[in-house]
Amino acid sequence: MDKPPEPKPNLIDKLVIIFAESTHSPRFTLPAFMKAPPNELYRRLLPAMLFVLTFVTVMTMLLIYMDTVALGAQQFRLNMTRDYELARIGQGSAALIAYVRQLHLTARSKPQDVVTTPTEQVKVLDSIFGEELYNGTFVEWMASGGRWQSTSYLESARGWSGLVARAAPQDYFALRAARTLHACLSPNQHPREISYEEEGFWTRVLCLPLYTVLAAAELSACRYVVLDAPPALRVLPFRSLQLQVLEVIQSDPEIRNQTTDFLLSKNYTVAATFKDSIMYSLKTN
Structure with a gap:
């Protein structure tokens, strides 16, 4: 006995299928450099880490120098406007x-x-x-x-x-x-x-x-x-x-x-x- 022919999907069914495929969560993939072995990963990240460390060190030294110069200038102006009595001599x-x-x-x-x-x-x-x-x-x-x-x-x-x-x-x-x-x-x-x-x-x-x-x-x-x-x-x-x-x-x-x-x-x-x-x-x- 012959099987009855399957009903053709109507327009609504097609839209449901398309929506389901479009809303399906994509598969998460790691960046290519993360797939490398640990030693290779460290080798690739080392220049960036050294740059950041050098930048932070230089900026810290610059800020300390600027603060020192500002304090020295302030002390110099104070000394130039103050008289000192060497009364103990x-x-x-x-x-x-x-x-x-x-x-x-x-x-x-x-x-x-x-x-x-x-x-x-x-x-x-x-x-x-x-x-x-x-x-x-x-x-x-x-x-x-x-x-x-x-x-x-x-x-x-x-x-x-x-x-x-x-x-x-x-x-x-x-x-x-x-x-x-x-x-x-x-x-x-x-x-x-x-x-x-x-x-x-x-x-x-x-x-x-x-x-x-x-x-x-x-x-x-x-x-x-x-x-x-x-x-x-x-x-x-x-x-x-x-x-x-x-x-x-x-x-x-x-x-x-x-x-x-x-x-x-x-x-x-x-x-x-x-x-x-x-x-x-x-x-x-």
Whole structure:
């Protein structure tokens, strides 16, 4: 007996079959490099791993370097705006005196021009000493500016020797003197370190007590001292010094009067008065 013919699938059945085939989950397959043996896999991955490791190392070092530079710049700016009081070091400290003598006092590097005309201050000195004194000693200490004409004449024409100090770096390097010092005058009995601005450029300058420098330069007995910072005189141990003539460069009337009153109490007398300075002479007992 013949089998009845199978019914042909209709359109709906065909759509069901097609949908079932399209929604069937595809078979998961591994990438080709994953099918390789372990040793071969490591060999292929090694360059990429080395690149990542090198990149991370370089970036870490760069970040550390940038942080270090930023902290250093911040500390530098802080140091340039802060003054340091070295209060534990007294002006008579033997270590400080030796430090200044060995590391800060420098000899003249170039000869200076001869000054042949004496100044009015030199004439006052001659009247105080009673003669044209030769081979005397002097100290000239100012914040800035060129050589003081009086000491320059005494050094070149009469053979005087001494020390010239400036706080301004450019003026210091331009000095021509027997000995020079790059420092400012400290108004205290101890050294200081301060910021100094010159033509928009900031630098650090050591401020030293006058007594320390006199001792370091072996000028505790000095014929002539010129300075422009009167407060530095107030911390001097005058009993340990023999400063015969002091010239204070100052034009402010109030400061001039205060300085005069102070020095009169220290056995000095007014020797001469000028527009920008006053000369004081030590009384002889």
